[in-house]
Amino acid sequence: MAEATNSSGTIVLLSGPNLNLLGTREPGIYGTATLDDHVALARSTAEAHGFELTHAQHNHEGALVEAVHAARGVSVGIVINPGAFTHYAWALHDALAAYEPPVVELHLSNPATRESFRHLSVVAPVASGTIAGFGGAGYRLAVEALVSLLEAEGA
Numbered sequence: 001m002a003e004a005t006n007s008s009g010t011i012v013l014l015s016g017p018n019l020n021l022l023g024t025r026e027p028g029i030y031g032t033a034t035l036d037d038h039v040a041l042a043r044s045t046a047e048a049h050g051f052e053l054t055h056a057q058h059n060h061e062g063a064l065v066e067a068v069h070a071a072r073g074v075s076v077g078i079v080i081n082p083g084a085f086t087h088y089a090w091a092l093h094d095a096l097a098a099y100e101p102p103v104v105e106l107h108l109s110n111p112a113t114r115e116s117f118r119h120l121s122v123v124a125p126v127a128s129g130t131i132a133g134f135g136g137a138g139y140r141l142a143v144e145a146l147v148s149l150l151e152a153e154g155a
Ligand code: DQA
Pocket: 017, 018, 019, 081, 082, 083, 084, 085, 086, 106, 107, 108, 109, 110, 111, 118
């Protein structure tokens, strides 16, 4: 028999390519905190609201697509920083479109203020909303945004 749990459900945090390098990758843009630091903040935020949080980072688009598939039916929502896949990964768009619970798109930087190739997000049309430009605090804000959507739904 499954163990009883007080959790309201599992939030899946997904990280795209090059985010494994956070801490040393272009610190002037992305800061010096590591991905582990960001995941810890996202997890403590989720837990403070009674949710569990799992995380996966992939440098390959197909692996991220499979992670979205694996989240179907077993999670209450996705927070995703798709990295550069944000701007062209239509297979990721389609995977998220087929995922029913809410999706929050997350970026450390604000792509709208950067190079023009970053101005298009193929994830935005299948996300409930986007948190961008708040650095590491975005991991807390994105989880809080997802929780508020879930609470509004009466989850
Ligand atoms: C990013 C923004 C993307 O344009 C970029 O390719 C990244 C990181 C961000 O978190 O600011 O890899 O998603």
